[in-house]
Amino acid sequence: DTGVSQNPRHKITKRGQNVTFRCDPISEHNRLYWYRQTLGQGPEFLTYFQNEAQLEKSRLLSDRFSAERPKGSFSTLEIQRTEQGDSAMYLCASIYRGVSTDTQYFGPGTRLTVL
Amino acid sequence: DAKTTQPPSMDCAEGRAANLPCNHSTISGNEYVYWYRQIHSQGPQYIIHGLKNNETNEMASLIITEDRKSSTLILPHATLRDTAVYYCIVRVVIVLSGNTGKLIFGQGTTLQVKP
Numbered sequence: 649d650t651g652v653s654q655n656p657r658h659k660i661t662k663r664g665q666n667v668t669f670r671c672d673p674i675s676e677h678n679r680l681y682w683y684r685q686t687l688g689q690g691p692e693f694l695t696y697f698q699n700e701a702q703l704e705k706s707r708l709l710s711d712r713f714s715a716e717r718p719k720g721s722f723s724t725l726e727i728q729r730t731e732q733g734d735s736a737m738y739l740c741a742s743i744y745r746g747v748s749t750d751t752q753y754f755g756p757g758t759r760l761t762v763l
Numbered sequence: 764d765a766k767t768t769q770p771p772s773m774d775c776a777e778g779r780a781a782n783l784p785c786n787h788s789t790i791s792g793n794e795y796v797y798w799y800r801q802i803h804s805q806g807p808q809y810i811i812h813g814l815k816n817n818e819t820n821e822m823a824s825l826i827i828t829e830d831r832k833s834s835t836l837i838l839p840h841a842t843l844r845d846t847a848v849y850y851c852i853v854r855v856v857i858v859l860s861g862n863t864g865k866l867i868f869g870q871g872t873t874l875q876v877k878p
Contacts, residue, residue: 690870690871691866693867756806
C-alpha cells in the first residue's frame with residue numbers, strides 16, 4: 649500500500665454513459681498525475697496537477713475527459729459519453745516536489761470496462 | 764516515445780538472481796534511471812533509481828555503466844512474487860529542470876520466476 653487510494657477499483661458502464669473516478673494522493677503531496685494503461689501496454693501520461701492547477705494535458709485527453717483537483721487535495725477524472733476505446737486502467741500517482749529527486753507513488757488503479 | 768530499450772521477456776529460477784538489462788543510449792546528464800514493476804492488475808511499484816553510481820536498497824540493486832548508456836536491475840534472490848512487468852525509465856529531475864516529471868513508460872520486460 650503506497651498511501652495513494654483510488655475509487656472505485658472497477659467500473660463497468662454502457663457506452664454513452666458518464667463516469668467519474670477519484671484519486672486521494674499521499675497527504676501533502678503537491679503533484680498529482682493521471683495515467684491510462686491499455687492491455688499489454690505501459691501506462692501513458694494523461695495530465696498532472698501542481699496543487700490545484702492543471703499544468704499539462706496530453707493529446708490523449710480528448711474534450712470528453714476532464715480532470716479537477718479542488719483545493720489541491722483529491723482529484724477526479726471524468727469521462728463523458730464513454731466509448732469502448734476508453735476501456736483501460738486509469739492510474740493516479742503523486743509526489744512531493746521540493747526534494748532533489750522525487751519518486752512517483754501509484755495507486756491501485758481504476759479498471760474501466762465500457763460495454 | 765520511451766527512451767529505453769528492454770527485452771520483452773525473461774525467465775528466472777526461484778532463488779536465483781534475476782538480472783534485467785536496460786539500454787538508454789541517449790540519456791542526458793541530468794536524467795536519472797528509474798525502475799518500476801507492475802504485478803498483474805496492480806499499480807506500478809517503485810523499486811529503485813540512480814544517476815551514475817550503483818545503488819542498492821532492500822528490494823534490488825541498480826548497476827549503471829560508466830558511460831550511463833545502459834543499466835541492470837538485479838533482484839538477488841528472486842521469488843515467485845517477483846513475477847511482474849519491469850519498467851526502466853529515464854527522467855529529468857523535476858526541481859532542477861522545472862519540467863512535468865511525467866514518466867514515459869515503454870513496454871517493459873515481463874519477468875517470469877519459475878519454481
